[in-house]
Amino acid sequence: MANARRGRSPLKITKVEAFVVRTPNDNRPSADLIEMPPVGAMTGGFGLWNRLDHASPSRFYGHTQAVLVKITTDQDLVGWGECHAPAAPRVHQMVVSDLLAPTLLGQNALDVEPLWEKMYSTQRLRGYSNGFYTEAIAGADIALWDILGKFTGQPVYQLLGGKYRTKIPTYTGIGGATIPDLKASALKAVEQGYAAVKMSLSKGPGTNDLNRALSVAEAIKGKAQLLVDSLGGYKLYEAIKVGRELDKAGIGWWEDPLTPDDTESYPKLADALDTAICAGEELSNRFQFRDLFANKSVDIINPDVCRAAGITEMKRIANLADVHGVLWSPHVSTGTAPYVSASMHLACATPNFLIMEGGNIFAGPLGNALLKQPFDWTPGYATAPERPGLGVEFDEKELKKVIAT
Numbered sequence: 388m389a390n391a392r393r394g395r396s397p398l399k400i401t402k403v404e405a406f407v408v409r410t411p412n413d414n415r416p417s418a419d420l421i422e423m424p425p426v427g428a429m430t431g432g433f434g435l436w437n438r439l440d441h442a443s444p445s446r447f448y449g450h451t452q453a454v455l456v457k458i459t460t461d462q463d464l465v466g467w468g469e470c471h472a473p474a475a476p477r478v479h480q481m482v483v484s485d486l487l488a489p490t491l492l493g494q495n496a497l498d499v500e501p502l503w504e505k506m507y508s509t510q511r512l513r514g515y516s517n518g519f520y521t522e523a524i525a526g527a528d529i530a531l532w533d534i535l536g537k538f539t540g541q542p543v544y545q546l547l548g549g550k551y552r553t554k555i556p557t558y559t560g561i562g563g564a565t566i567p568d569l570k571a572s573a574l575k576a577v578e579q580g581y582a583a584v585k586m587s588l589s590k591g592p593g594t595n596d597l598n599r600a601l602s603v604a605e606a607i608k609g610k611a612q613l614l615v616d617s618l619g620g621y622k623l624y625e626a627i628k629v630g631r632e633l634d635k636a637g638i639g640w641w642e643d644p645l646t647p648d649d650t651e652s653y654p655k656l657a658d659a660l661d662t663a664i665c666a667g668e669e670l671s672n673r674f675q676f677r678d679l680f681a682n683k684s685v686d687i688i689n690p691d692v693c694r695a696a697g698i699t700e701m702k703r704i705a706n707l708a709d710v711h712g713v714l715w716s717p718h719v720s721t722g723t724a725p726y727v728s729a730s731m732h733l734a735c736a737t738p739n740f741l742i743m744e745g746g747n748i749f750a751g752p753l754g755n756a757l758l759k760q761p762f763d764w765t766p767g768y769a770t771a772p773e774r775p776g777l778g779v780e781f782d783e784k785e786l787k788k789v790i791a792t
Contacts, residue, residue, distance in 0.1 A: 397495040398538060402459040403488035405480040405526065407472075407791040408723060409452045410752045414792060417475060422446040430589070430620075441646055442589060442620035445474050451753060452791075453693075453722045454479040456526030460496050464537050467779055468529030469725040470522045471693035476791075482523035486510070491527065497538065499531045503699040517671030521696040528697025529729045529777070536776030543729070543777055547702060547736035555734045555769040558583040558614060559746035566599055570606040577611045580767030583639055583742060584613060588629075589620030597632055604636040612639040614665075619646035623656060630660040640665040640687055653684035663687050668718040671695050673703045680711040687741060691718040692729045701729075705737040714741040723753045724762065728777040735771045743769065757785045 428440045454470040470479040487506055494502060506524045536543045544550045559576050561584045563569035569586060576584045588600045604613040615638055621629065626644045633641055640663040645652050647669040657664045667688035670676055672695060679685055688708055692701045708715050715737070717730035727748055734740045747766065748754055755761035759780045763770040772778035
């Protein structure tokens, strides 16, 4: 153990496990949770605005799901990671157990980046570079960084080069069926301490009224800034027309106005508008972001650490964005503490970080309720974790309640 304390002793990986977590944990089959619009569903707009709906992804009937990855070493150091797995989480679980675990078992857990390359290369020449594959790699990679931090007694941000900031600004989502409801939701968030709030604009049926966003922007003008998210709701000619109205309203950013595969249109839209274009949550590796930057497609990116192959790849993406003068904001939608904590450590350790998604995520049933030591999360900002590794220590009794069987 003396060598271990000096950082010279290898940590042999002895076990790699993946657990599906769900709330509410009603043991319903995952397939029963998938909620989709009917085939042929339309946007519901007027005239040419009424066309096939591309902006309504699968939903999950009020359930939240994720996959936790637990890596154990021969010196009893344990690391926790997470895969972004809101749908079909057993796929991620199987990729971890059947593909990544054999790659990792017996290896030195301290070789974090070489192990990332090995995991990524297992299917690289078969054409796998995103989706379930990189989401599964993310879970294992985050767990390895957690182990490295615990081994050295340092928080992950220190291992990434140190922190640029102690307080991490955050934004929250707002909602409401009517414009007055939306205004009230936005003003309440501002009163709580948020300097930025986000709402849907043509993100599925019933949200394609531009006046909703313009009214909220006016209501919080001078107090906070509105961000809007369209999740691929527009074609280029539509987006330019709508975007010019957003320019007048001083919108902070327009997230995913076009579908992620409309790569030719993004540079044209970014060039046509003053409002910052934000995209990237759907992308999974630095090569995809390289092309995004080379074409000057965006002003801000919002990659997801549990989708884009973990901390190792996310640090590269953030650095690459910095080279191109692009700011970045961690995408944090639904998940547990490793997901949020990994995002926080990256936010601390990158100079071009802007703001982080999350609202009050630690208040949910998969947040501080599962931890022995809660995270400090105040409306409008989060505090950098100072405990070794990710700073996540699960209460095994509470965790067991949300593990799906």
